[in-house]
Amino acid sequence: MTAQPQPNSFRTGPDERGRFGIFGGRFVAETLMPLILELEAEYETAKKDPAFHAEMESYRTHYIGRPSPLYFAERLTEHLGGAKVYLKREELNHTGSHKVNNVLGQILLARRMGKKRVIAETGAGQHGVATATLCARFGLECVVFMGAVDVARQAPNVFRMKMLGATVVPVQSGAKTLKDAMNEALRDWVTNVADTFYCIGTVAGPHPYPAMVRDFQSIIGIETRAQMQEMEGRLPDSLIACVGGGSNAIGLFHPFLDESDVAIYGVEAAGFGLSGLNAASIAGGAPGVLHGNRTYLLMDKDGQIEEGHSISAGLDYPGIGPEHAWLNDIGRVKYLSATDDEAVSAFQLLSKLEGIIPALESAHAIAKVVELAPGLPKDHLMVVNLSGRGDKDVPQIAERLGTSL
Amino acid sequence: MKHRIDARFALAARENRAALVTFVTAGDPDHETSLEIVRALPGAGADVIELGMPFTDPMADGPAIQAAGLRALAAGETLVKTLDLVRAFRERDQDTPIVLMGYYNPIYVHGVERFLYEAKEAGADGMIVVDLPPEEDEELCLPALQSGLAFIRLATPTTDDKRLPAVLKNTAGFVYYVSVAGTTGAATPDFNVVGGAVDRLKRHTDLPVAVGFGVKTPEHAAAIAAYADGVVVGSAIVDAVAKSLDADGRATNKTVSAVTALVSALAAGVRRGRAAA
Numbered sequence: 313m314t315a316q317p318q319p320n321s322f323r324t325g326p327d328e329r330g331r332f333g334i335f336g337g338r339f340v341a342e343t344l345m346p347l348i349l350e351l352e353a354e355y356e357t358a359k360k361d362p363a364f365h366a367e368m369e370s371y372r373t374h375y376i377g378r379p380s381p382l383y384f385a386e387r388l389t390e391h392l393g394g395a396k397v398y399l400k401r402e403e404l405n406h407t408g409s410h411k412v413n414n415v416l417g418q419i420l421l422a423r424r425m426g427k428k429r430v431i432a433e434t435g436a437g438q439h440g441v442a443t444a445t446l447c448a449r450f451g452l453e454c455v456v457f458m459g460a461v462d463v464a465r466q467a468p469n470v471f472r473m474k475m476l477g478a479t480v481v482p483v484q485s486g487a488k489t490l491k492d493a494m495n496e497a498l499r500d501w502v503t504n505v506a507d508t509f510y511c512i513g514t515v516a517g518p519h520p521y522p523a524m525v526r527d528f529q530s531i532i533g534i535e536t537r538a539q540m541q542e543m544e545g546r547l548p549d550s551l552i553a554c555v556g557g558g559s560n561a562i563g564l565f566h567p568f569l570d571e572s573d574v575a576i577y578g579v580e581a582a583g584f585g586l587s588g589l590n591a592a593s594i595a596g597g598a599p600g601v602l603h604g605n606r607t608y609l610l611m612d613k614d615g616q617i618e619e620g621h622s623i624s625a626g627l628d629y630p631g632i633g634p635e636h637a638w639l640n641d642i643g644r645v646k647y648l649s650a651t652d653d654e655a656v657s658a659f660q661l662l663s664k665l666e667g668i669i670p671a672l673e674s675a676h677a678i679a680k681v682v683e684l685a686p687g688l689p690k691d692h693l694m695v696v697n698l699s700g701r702g703d704k705d706v707p708q709i710a711e712r713l714g715t716s717l
Numbered sequence: 718m719k720h721r722i723d724a725r726f727a728l729a730a731r732e733n734r735a736a737l738v739t740f741v742t743a744g745d746p747d748h749e750t751s752l753e754i755v756r757a758l759p760g761a762g763a764d765v766i767e768l769g770m771p772f773t774d775p776m777a778d779g780p781a782i783q784a785a786g787l788r789a790l791a792a793g794e795t796l797v798k799t800l801d802l803v804r805a806f807r808e809r810d811q812d813t814p815i816v817l818m819g820y821y822n823p824i825y826v827h828g829v830e831r832f833l834y835e836a837k838e839a840g841a842d843g844m845i846v847v848d849l850p851p852e853e854d855e856e857l858c859l860p861a862l863q864s865g866l867a868f869i870r871l872a873t874p875t876t877d878d879k880r881l882p883a884v885l886k887n888t889a890g891f892v893y894y895v896s897v898a899g900t901t902g903a904a905t906p907d908f909n910v911v912g913g914a915v916d917r918l919k920r921h922t923d924l925p926v927a928v929g930f931g932v933k934t935p936e937h938a939a940a941i942a943a944y945a946d947g948v949v950v951g952s953a954i955v956d957a958v959a960k961s962l963d964a965d966g967r968a969t970n971k972t973v974s975a976v977t978a979l980v981s982a983l984a985a986g987v988r989r990g991r992a993a994a
């Protein structure tokens with residue numbers, strides 16, 4: 313669909329109805345609508361308040377440990393023999409992933425709104441851990457919904473959340489993964505509207521979440537721009553990131569969307585392969601409406617949502633953030649996909665070559681670096697978002713490689 | 718032709734009682750049994766039939782209606798079959814209004830124009846689509862009203878006076894007041910508080926106001942019928958279906974009668990409501 317007229321800027325969305333082209337919107341029950349409007353108003357006010365930004369800046373520096381380094385992956389680059397590969401080290405953030413960037417923003421907002429109880433959905437558990445962490449820091453009650461399948465495959469994170477004082481609710485409905493955790497979180501929110509703040513973990517959900525979460529994550533791309541200027545004296549030539557809902561990806565991409573010389577790639581989870589069970593909603597889905605927004609969804613011809621599959625709990629979601637759906641349709645970002653097997657190989661490769669164990673989610677992006685970099689010239693600057701660290705995945709990888717811990 | 722929904726609420730008003738609005742999920746526990754259930758509802762005292770269109774991700778529903786939807790989907794129910802069910806019901810009943818209730822995605826994927834045309838032609842009277850607030854009226858609400866189908870809106874405890882006019886603007890048939898903030902099958906509300914909320918709604922609209930969520934017994938129905946124009950019961954009926962099934966989740970010879978027995982008792986409760994007041 314690249315024949316569509318191109319906008320003057322790719323960075324102005326969403327419109328006042330929360331739309332990115334046809335995608336996005338506010339498809340929620342009436343009970344939630346007044347809250348969503350209140351949240352939007354509160355966020356608009358906070359955005360204009362220097363005190364909000366100052367507070368966020370201070371916690372970013374002293375609590376999260378930002379800026380995260382932009383690191384030249386010398387041995388990976390040598391091994392691949394092409395593009396110069398840089399890693400944006402989001403895995404070094406406090407709690408081990410990019411998720412905390414967004415949670416910090418939302419929790420500061422929840423405090424401004426006087427909310428005492430925070431709920432979240434989580435897949436890999438990284439968003440749950442980040443939410444539990446900031447709730448501990450600010451003395452807020454925290455309830456995390458997690459599919460029962462994910463509770464089993466991300467056991468280390470479940471224990472971390474409990475240590476941090478959160479209640480983890482294993483969700484037994486549907487496929488018992490991220491989608492079902494989000495349904496259950498929405499049900500809780502509808503029931504406890506008065507005192508509860510719903511801290512969504514990715515650029516999905518009803519407006520204003522996709523825009524708000526993107527804004528909080530954009531620090532990734534803003535830092536990358538400045539760091540690359542300093543290290544190489546110019547902008548990167550390409551950016552690449554894994555896409556579950558798409559928050560780490562949009563955080564890296566957004567500040568570069570209007571730089572037409574920067575090629576941008578999102579990587580979906582192809583699971584067993586695009587012809588088998590997968591979680592690649594752009595590659596294998598169609599526009600539909602779920603969890604408050606219109607976007608690409610994996611579903612059958614009757615509009616029933618299909619259960620995706622990915623080895624990575626954080627990418628195992630049948631949708632994608634609405635802004636990504638739009639960026640795909642207008643052709644600004646190219647969406648690729650990586651299978652379970654490719655991700656596991658990339659996981660091992662990065663561990664051995666760079667001494668960095670990536671999250672299985674991030675390993676999907678590394679897998680495409682392995683594919684793309686060799687064909688590119690040596691002066692091509694490629695930035696991959698290392699969205700999280702892989703400690704949480706070690707038991708799962710061990711099992712897959714036939715080792716019992 | 719006057720709308721079947723308007724006619725039915727007018728009839729109940731003439732009889733000085735509230736209307737009984739019953740919810741069942743289409744295709745639960747299987748398509749044939751569900752048609753039998755729907756056909757038996759008016760005889761048992763149901764005034765309006767809300768027919769749930771099953772969806773994999775019913776975000777606003779509690780465990781009972783979630784389970785009913787999954788039973789129906791497992792038994793092969795689709796949107797097309799649900800419209801067939803309406804058509805089959807309408808062959809024998811020209812008067813009982815049917816309101817389709819569900820989520821937007823199956824309708825959107827089917828095609829809005831096509832859905833409205835087929836629903837109307839099958840004999841449906843209106844729809845309740847949970848995840849379409851007034852902010853998204855252009856999607857389905859306005860086209861539905863144009864095609865002569867009622868788009869029935871939910872008003873909730875969080876809908877304040879400022880928002881109420883927008884919620885009541887493009888609507889027809891009746892207003893569905895959700896008695897508690899929560900999912901279907903939620904805790905039973907404080908009926909006195911609900912009475913105040915219904916009065917508030919009635920100051921803003923001439924449409925009948927039906928109250929649902931947490932109404933489980935004939936006593937609850939009677940309490941609400943004292944002041945509301947309609948009483949909606951869903952989870953309790955769907956639970957009656959669930960309890961009548963065999964160990965493998967299949968219908969038994971008690972399934973239809975389990976539903977009609979409960980609906981008869983609810984209908985009696987609704988009729989007691991005003992007499993007591």
Ligand SMILES: Cc1ncc(COP(=O)(O)O)c(C=O)c1O
Nearest residue numbers: 438556557558559560626673700
């Ligand atoms: C490390 C990591 N990367 C990526 C993701 C995927 O989320 P998103 O696409 O929103 O960045 C997750 C989600 O759990 C994650 O934990």
